[in-house]
Amino acid sequence: MSVLDAKVVFNKCLAKEIYFLLLKAKEVSLKAKPGQFVMLKLYPDRLAFLRRPFSICLSLPEKDIFAILYTIKGKVTQSMSSLNTGATISVVGPLGNPLKLPENISDLILIGGGIGIAPLISFLPMYHEKAHFIAGFRSSEDYIDVKEIFPGTYEYIVATEDGSKGYKGTSLDLFRQYTKSRVFNNAIVISCGPLAMLKKLSKICAQAKLTCYVFLETHMACGMGLCQGCVVKTKQGYKRVCKDGPIFSAEEICWEEIRD
Amino acid sequence: MLGRDSRLEVDLGFIKLKNPVIAASGTFGYGDEVAEFVSPSFLGGFVTKGLSIKPKQGNPPPRTCETACGMLNSIGLENIGIERFLKEKLPKIKAYNTAIIVNIFGESISEYATAASMLKGVAEISAIEINISCPNVKKGGMLFGTDPKLSFQITKAVLKESDKPVIVKLTPNVTDITVIAKSVEEAGAYAISLINTITGMAVDIERRKPVLGNMIGGLSGPAIKPVALYMTYRVVNSVSIPVIGGGGIMDYKDALEFLIVGAKAVQVGTANLVNPKACINIVEGLNQYCTEKGIERLQNIVGSLRTE
Structure with missing residues (x-):
């Protein structure tokens, strides 16, 4: 896991308000496993105080690159959509508990x-x-x-x-x-x-x-398991979406207690 | 080596810190989580997540919410309990070359005392910090910290059951913080840390509902720094025990402000959530400041505020 500055390789609009962002960050691309995410912050950082979580959609370690796919939801993603190649983004990651799938799945x-x-x-x-x-x-x-x-x-x-x-x-x-x-x-x-x-x-x-x-997606403050803010109710009590998740077995979630 | 520069050393009287930067309770987990990013050995010390006699599940989500230049939280002191902390966490963190301060709380005076007694004889723990200032729990917490008599009684009860130096963390949610500060000093507290979060709330205008599951929460981050600084200044001038100041510190310049008004050390909290390297960056910044200004001992600037 690292805290680093990543350069935008490209940031392309793929559909209405949906963008594909490629970031150069060797350490993240090397370590990322399926299902993990990063916490991002734009420069200058006056736009928002906390970082925002984004799923890693692809990781290409041979090119030191990872990709995220995002949609414009608020001021951070709005501003993100106008980033040009060469711009810098602060990255913390990869984060989250990766899912180990059994070898014998069909x-x-x-x-x-x-x-x-x-x-x-x-x-x-x-x-x-x-x-x-x-x-x-x-x-x-x-x-x-x-x-x-x-x-x-x-x-x-x-x-x-x-x-x-x-x-x-x-x-x-x-x-x-x-x-x-x-x-x-x-x-x-x-x-x-x-x-x-x-x-x-x-x-x-x-x-x-x-x-x-x-x-699962909840409001995260740190993304690293420090603040215990992003919890979700499971059959074993509250679990942190950032550190214990973001992937959960559907069976363990107390669905009736989650507000949607 | 970074973090070991003797210019930054702090003597609180009951404990020596290699530098004045302490990671604040609730923003540094139990010390093991953040180790994946940065070694806690660079810190003057860190305060664990608040611990109670038994595990506590905390408040219903959502528990955090971004606000202008800061955030609200209503975690509600979720923690694994002292027993599990000693068994599962302490063995992992005791190797760090830094002061481990354990934050404790309870729902009654006797629970505070019992919590303190459970930490007796644990050599790796440098000090206890009593949380009488959490705004997010219905029983205990801030209720104690807003009452000078109860603050006094809890401090006394914990001191009686503890073989460790005791720091009391104060809430800003009072009319006159110096009253509480004086009462915990009188009870025998070794030091005071401040401030905990400022009570606040946020409303979702679409649903017309509180954003936080607990309705109210504690405000932290740069938004509260001027308030924290002012309260630190006032407390420093009303007690003679060491004061650890903090609230919204994001960089070394913020930390210096607290030292200049008289805090011997600082606590860095919410900044850790945004950048796990925040504390280490502050230590580096303080080193650089000493070099630039030709300061031999950073403690020389403590309380050096020029008011004329």
Whole structure:
């Protein structure tokens, strides 16, 4: 884990208000494991006091580069979207407890809701041959072609709420459709997206007896496990999303106690 | 070696620190988390997360919220309890060449005393800091720290049960902080640290609900520095025991302000959350300041405020 200044390699708009940012930071790219994140701060730092967490979507250690995919949500991401090549960003990371998948999994089903696809992409370099990537977007306007970010042999299927691209419906509708006609012997589901979606998914997976992991997002102050601010209620008590997560087994989360 | 420059040494009377920079309770975990970024051995000392007799689960989330030049928190003193701390954390952190200060709290005077007694004989602990200033718990915490009689009684009770120097951490949420400062001095406190967070809240205008799960929280960060500095200045001039000042310190210049008004050492808190190297950067900055100004001992500037 490091605290360092990273240079922007490029910062490209991929869809409506969605950007792909490549940062040069050797130590981060070398150490990053699937599912980890970084805490970023822009210069000059008057814009915001605390750092902001961003999932690492890809890490290319051979090029000393890692990537994040972000959407414009507030003043920090707004300002981030105008960064040019060569600009400097302060980085703390990689952070978070990486998920160790069992060796013998047959299928990895990745389900992303909107910008929630970002951390799921980080599993593709290692698992694309076993992966099924299901993504849901509002419309073709915020659609991201994950195959463009990481080409591979996995299946990439898309749903949009208005039907303007792919299947008409949500990622969960599509997931239900997709799994109906298939039999998985040792599959694992990993998902990231809005809380309401993760809640529903955890029920679906429990019924279907599918092992399910979810990425949770809470307001973080430090991202390093110091302040215990970003906790989520689990069956074993409060756990820190930054240090114990951000990936949790869907079964261990007390969903009814989380406000969405 | 960095952090060992003799110019920065501090003698608090009951404990010698290699430099005046202490990481504040609640912003440095139990000392082991941050070690992945930077060795705590560079610090003058660090204060553990507040510990109670039994583990405490803390307040419902959300527990933090950014505010102008700072943040609110309502962690609610979540901690693993003294027993687990001694068993699981202390073995990891005792190797650090720095003063380990254990922060304790309770819901009653006797709980404070019991907490102190549980740390008896643990040689690796340099001092105890009593938290009578947390705004985020319903029982204990700030209730004690706003009452000079209770502050006195808790300090006395802890001193009686402890074989360690006792530092009392004060809350700024009082009309006159010097009243509390004098009462804990009278009770026999070895030193005073201040300030804990300032009570505050934030509202989500979309939901018309408090942002924090606990509704109220404690404000920290640069937003509170002028208040903290003023209170440190006032306390320094009302007691004769050493004062450890802090509140919103982000860099070595902030730290110097506290030293100049009379704090012998400083606590750095929220800055650690933004930059795990904040403390080490402050130590470096103080070294550089000594070199630039030709200062042989940084302690010479303590209380050197020119008021005329």
